[in-house]
Each structure stands twice: as structure tokens, then as C-alpha cells.
Amino acid sequence: MKRLIISSLFFLVGFSAYAQRCGHGVMASPEMKKRHEILQRFIDNYNPGNSKNAREQEGIIRIPLVVHVIHNNISGDIGGEGNSNISDEQIFSQIRVLNEDFRKMFGTRGYNEHPDGADMEIEFFLAQTGPDGAPSSGINRVYSSDRTFDVFSDLERISGLSYWPSDKYLNVWVVTLAGGYLGYGEFPGGELDGLDLADSPEETDGIFIDHEVFGDRTGTASAGIYTYGRTLTHEVGHWFGLLHTWGDERCGTDYCEDTPQIQRENDSETCREIFSRCDGISRRNMIENYMDYTPDSCMNIFTEDQKARVRAVLELSPRRRRMVLNSQFLLPSTDVTEFNVLSNPGSRSELKFQVLLPDFQDFTIVSYNSLGREVARKAYLDYPSTVISAEELNLPPGMNIVTMQTAGEIYFKRIYLYE
Structure with missing residues (x-):
């Protein structure tokens, strides 16, 4: 006791x-x-x-x-x-x-x-x-x-x-x-x-x-x-x-x-x-x-x-x-929005997206294949800064163009996922 x-x-x-x-x-x-x-x-x-x-x-x-x-x-x-x-x-x-x-x-x-x-x-x-x-x-x-x-x-x-x-x-x-x-x-x-x-x-x-x-x-x-x-x-x-x-x-x-x-x-x-x-x-x-x-x-x-x-x-x-x-060494960005790719190229379990936000807000991640066809989409409502894996988004292998869009900004990243 x-x-x-x-x-x-x-x-x-x-x-x-x-x-x-x-x-x-x-x-x-x-x-x-x-x-x-x-x-x-x-x-x-x-x-x-x-x-x-x-x-x-x-x-x-x-x-x-x-x-x-x-x-x-x-x-x-x-x-x-x-x-x-x-x-x-x-x-x-x-x-x-x-x-x-x-x-x-x-x-x-x-x-x-x-x-x-x-x-x-x-x-x-x-x-x-x-x-x-x-x-x-x-x-x-x-x-x-x-x-x-x-x-x-x-x-x-x-x-x-x-x-x-x-x-x-x-x-x-x-x-x-x-x-x-x-x-x-x-x-x-x-x-x-x-x-x-x-x-x-x-x-x-x-x-x-x-x-x-x-x-x-x-x-x-x-x-x-x-x-x-x-x-x-x-x-x-x-x-x-x-x-x-x-x-x-x-x-x-x-x-x-x-x-x-x-x-x-x-x-x-x-x-x-x-x-x-x-x-x-x-x-x-x-x-x-x-x-x-x-x-x-x-x-x-x-x-x-x-x-x-x-x-x-x-x-x-x-x-x-x-x-x-x-x-002070662990603080996420609090002034600007950032969209970063980690371990690129990589497998679906290795490749991750880091989303840094000034505050809680909505954003959407959309992925397109090399032909410009949408292959994945997921909306995140009222989220803080976070890390999202390619596995969570269920992205297909190969080349992808991934966008992260907030109410006023859009970011583009080119990634490559191994089989």
C-alpha cells in the first residue's frame, strides 16, 4: 500500500x-x-x-x-x-x-x-x-x-x-x-x-x-x-x-x-x-x-x-x-503548416507522412497514380499535428503523387512505394 x-x-x-x-x-x-x-x-x-x-x-x-x-x-x-x-x-x-x-x-x-x-x-x-x-x-x-x-x-x-x-x-x-x-x-x-x-x-x-x-x-x-x-x-x-x-x-x-x-x-x-x-x-x-x-x-x-x-x-x-x-527539442511547428515525407522511397510500413499544423484543423490526403487517377483518399477532421503511414492510407505500390489539403493550402509530394 x-x-x-x-x-x-x-x-x-x-x-x-x-x-x-x-x-x-x-x-x-x-x-x-x-x-x-x-x-x-x-x-x-x-x-x-x-x-x-x-x-x-x-x-x-x-x-x-x-x-x-x-x-x-x-x-x-x-x-x-x-x-x-x-x-x-x-x-x-x-x-x-x-x-x-x-x-x-x-x-x-x-x-x-x-x-x-x-x-x-x-x-x-x-x-x-x-x-x-x-x-x-x-x-x-x-x-x-x-x-x-x-x-x-x-x-x-x-x-x-x-x-x-x-x-x-x-x-x-x-x-x-x-x-x-x-x-x-x-x-x-x-x-x-x-x-x-x-x-x-x-x-x-x-x-x-x-x-x-x-x-x-x-x-x-x-x-x-x-x-x-x-x-x-x-x-x-x-x-x-x-x-x-x-x-x-x-x-x-x-x-x-x-x-x-x-x-x-x-x-x-x-x-x-x-x-x-x-x-x-x-x-x-x-x-x-x-x-x-x-x-x-x-x-x-x-x-x-x-x-x-x-x-x-x-x-x-x-x-x-x-x-x-x-x-524545446520535441515541439512540433506551431506557426506554419508543413507536409513532410519520411523514409521515401520505402515500403508501406516504412514510408510515413508528417503533418505539422498550427492548431486542430481539418485536412484531406489524396493520392494519384502515375496516370493521374485517384487511388486513395482520406479526410482527417479536427486533427492536431500527426504522423500517418502509407499503410494506413492503403496506398498502392509504385509511383504516387500525394496531396495534403487544408482549408486554404495544398501540398504535393512524389513518393515511391516498394512492392
């Missing part, structure tokens, strides 16, 4: 509206409280003006993310009802929500007008380069014969199926969790002097999340009150060092002064107002905070103090700091 001491859990029985949550009971142990206090002393003593990395921490921080889809669909089919091998579209919808929430984007569910509401100035993108330097879509699909995984005992086994270095990428493992658990986020405390634990390996530093709550009302995340993508927002908050707003004990502390002290989590199925009396005065709970247990549709706020805590952790945690520094 040591792992619970350094981790955060988001729990739901049967994913039903009648949920009971757990995890905070163990986290409220004297050992965990002591470790939170040690981390807080690091943060209290943190001076960004003296940090050798302060320049890199200014402005927008971009986090490269890899999604490991661990599924038991032996056919390899992607998407469809109940299929744990979830679609690209479901994954993209989750990345979009994560950015809406951490950037407090106007016109989205992640926007609020609260005076303490913060734009965290953190963005997430699917990594376009893998650990070996080869282009990647940032999505790894791995078959496992296991139908479910236990959040207490199977984390090493999950990461053993697919893992990228956690000082360069945020690993997100999308699985089927047993026991009704929604997700797990590794807390950064194990990486700081005085907080080291033997069972906090780099290989499990990331997020483990059930596929039925990963994404925004699409694919397998379509029914229930936890299907707006906020479970990942919550767990990433833990990964950044944020505590639950009630401090995992009655009227506890999350070390953020602008989040009201509350008696307990909001585990209701609605967005009704809840009040606490922790100092003899009745105050409204900040049920909208991403670090509460509120239904997804209620959540829309990180606070300025939570932002300051995250910024401090990103410098104090060696692994998190290295990731921020490494991210």
Missing part, C-alpha cells in the same frame, strides 16, 4: 451516479501529512529569482505527452462501442479539454470569470518525436491479454508494456481499471530530497486512467457524469503537485490560500452549492475547482495560488524540470 502514500486516486464505484470515492483516507495518514509538509517547505523556500531555470519557466510551458493505449482487442480494430483500443478522435478530444482547462480558454468549459481563476499557462501536445528520435504520432497501441488492471499492484506491469522516458515525456496509460477506479496520478514528492521512496520508479511516473473517462463525450467516454475529460485534468493536477482542496482530511489544507478551507470532498452527482464551517464561519466550497471530486460539468477553475505551486514544483522536481527543458 506504500504507493498510495505518494500518489493520488480518483475513485468511483461502477462509474455510476451513486459514487463513493476513496484514496484520501490513506493519504490522510500521518506519514503522508509529513511528506506534504516537507514538500511545502521546499515551496516556501523557493525563490524564482534565484532559480537557474527561471528564464525557461516564464510564459507558456509546453508539455510533450505520449498516450499508451493498452487494450485487449486481439483483432487490433480501433474504436467502436466498448472497445478499449480507443480511437484517435477520442484521444484528440481529451488533449483539447486538457488545454482548454489549463489555459482557461474563453468560450470553452474551461473558462471562468472568478477573480482568482488562473490561466495556468501550460499546454500539452502529442509528442511528434519518439525516444529513438524517429517521428511519432504520440500514440502507442499495445495489446495485452489482461482484461483489467489493478491500480494497486499492476502499475509496473502496465508501464512494462509501453513506456517513454519520464524526464522527457508525460506518460499517460489508457487502460481498463478494475474495481471502479477512474485514475491515478503520480505525485512529484518522491523526486525531492527527503521525500524519496524505494517504490517510486521513473517507469511509473505518469497518469493511469480508465478509457471510459478519457475523452470528451465521445467513443467509450460517452455516458455518465465523468465523461467531459476532467479526470485527466484532475490527475495531471496531482502530477504537478496539487493536493485535493480539502487536504485529504476534515478541514485540511491544500497549501493554497485562495481555495477556501472545506470540510470534505464534494462527492455528489450534481453541481449544487456546498458550505463548510471550518473556523466557525460558514463558507461556500469552491466546488468548481478541478482538485475537488465534483462531476466533470461543474469543474472550471484552477486558482492563482495553485498556479504558483505548480510553477514552483516544475523547478523543484528534477524530473519535471528536465522535461520542461527537454520539451
Whole structure:
């Protein structure tokens, strides 16, 4: 059970509206409280003006993310009802929500007008380069014969199926969790002097999340009150060092002064107002905070103090700091559209197309043979930057002229596929 001491859990029985949550009971142990206090002393003593990395921490921080889809669909089919091998579209919808929430984007569910509401100035993108330097879509699909995984005992086994270095990428493992658990986020405390634990390996530093709550009302995340993508927002908050707003004990502390002290989590199925009396005065709970247990549709706020805590952790945690520094070498183009061919000429499994886009948008890839006859066409709707294989497009062998067209641009590439 040591792992619970350094981790955060988001729990739901049967994913039903009648949920009971757990995890905070163990986290409220004297050992965990002591470790939170040690981390807080690091943060209290943190001076960004003296940090050798302060320049890199200014402005927008971009986090490269890899999604490991661990599924038991032996056919390899992607998407469809109940299929744990979830679609690209479901994954993209989750990345979009994560950015809406951490950037407090106007016109989205992640926007609020609260005076303490913060734009965290953190963005997430699917990594376009893998650990070996080869282009990647940032999505790894791995078959496992296991139908479910236990959040207490199977984390090493999950990461053993697919893992990228956690000082360069945020690993997100999308699985089927047993026991009704929604997700797990590794807390950064194990990486700081005085907080080291033997069972906090780099290989499990990331997020483990059930596929039925990963994404925004699409694919397998379509029914229930936890299907707006906020479970990942919550767990990433833990990964950044944020505590639950009630401090995992009655009227506890999350070390953020602008989040009201509350008696307990909001585990209701609605967005009704809840009040606490922790100092003899009745105050409204900040049920909208991403670090509460509120239904997804209620959540829309990180606070300025939570932002300051995250910024401090990103410098104090060696692994998190290295990731921020490494991210500058992994960033896709964000200013212009590019269409590149990789491993040309090559076989259908080797030849790939790299599509770099400024933002999510629609594009279409069309291929013509040497006689000018259309031989393949595929539309990609609301996509980010990605890598597409010739095999996925089902291109025929021989010479092909391939076009990539957006709303305002068209690009041409000549390729040759081996038999």
C-alpha cells in the first residue's frame, strides 16, 4: 500500500451516479501529512529569482505527452462501442479539454470569470518525436491479454508494456481499471530530497486512467457524469503537485490560500452549492475547482495560488524540470503548416507522412497514380499535428503523387512505394 502514500486516486464505484470515492483516507495518514509538509517547505523556500531555470519557466510551458493505449482487442480494430483500443478522435478530444482547462480558454468549459481563476499557462501536445528520435504520432497501441488492471499492484506491469522516458515525456496509460477506479496520478514528492521512496520508479511516473473517462463525450467516454475529460485534468493536477482542496482530511489544507478551507470532498452527482464551517464561519466550497471530486460539468477553475505551486514544483522536481527543458527539442511547428515525407522511397510500413499544423484543423490526403487517377483518399477532421503511414492510407505500390489539403493550402509530394 506504500504507493498510495505518494500518489493520488480518483475513485468511483461502477462509474455510476451513486459514487463513493476513496484514496484520501490513506493519504490522510500521518506519514503522508509529513511528506506534504516537507514538500511545502521546499515551496516556501523557493525563490524564482534565484532559480537557474527561471528564464525557461516564464510564459507558456509546453508539455510533450505520449498516450499508451493498452487494450485487449486481439483483432487490433480501433474504436467502436466498448472497445478499449480507443480511437484517435477520442484521444484528440481529451488533449483539447486538457488545454482548454489549463489555459482557461474563453468560450470553452474551461473558462471562468472568478477573480482568482488562473490561466495556468501550460499546454500539452502529442509528442511528434519518439525516444529513438524517429517521428511519432504520440500514440502507442499495445495489446495485452489482461482484461483489467489493478491500480494497486499492476502499475509496473502496465508501464512494462509501453513506456517513454519520464524526464522527457508525460506518460499517460489508457487502460481498463478494475474495481471502479477512474485514475491515478503520480505525485512529484518522491523526486525531492527527503521525500524519496524505494517504490517510486521513473517507469511509473505518469497518469493511469480508465478509457471510459478519457475523452470528451465521445467513443467509450460517452455516458455518465465523468465523461467531459476532467479526470485527466484532475490527475495531471496531482502530477504537478496539487493536493485535493480539502487536504485529504476534515478541514485540511491544500497549501493554497485562495481555495477556501472545506470540510470534505464534494462527492455528489450534481453541481449544487456546498458550505463548510471550518473556523466557525460558514463558507461556500469552491466546488468548481478541478482538485475537488465534483462531476466533470461543474469543474472550471484552477486558482492563482495553485498556479504558483505548480510553477514552483516544475523547478523543484528534477524530473519535471528536465522535461520542461527537454520539451524545446520535441515541439512540433506551431506557426506554419508543413507536409513532410519520411523514409521515401520505402515500403508501406516504412514510408510515413508528417503533418505539422498550427492548431486542430481539418485536412484531406489524396493520392494519384502515375496516370493521374485517384487511388486513395482520406479526410482527417479536427486533427492536431500527426504522423500517418502509407499503410494506413492503403496506398498502392509504385509511383504516387500525394496531396495534403487544408482549408486554404495544398501540398504535393512524389513518393515511391516498394512492392
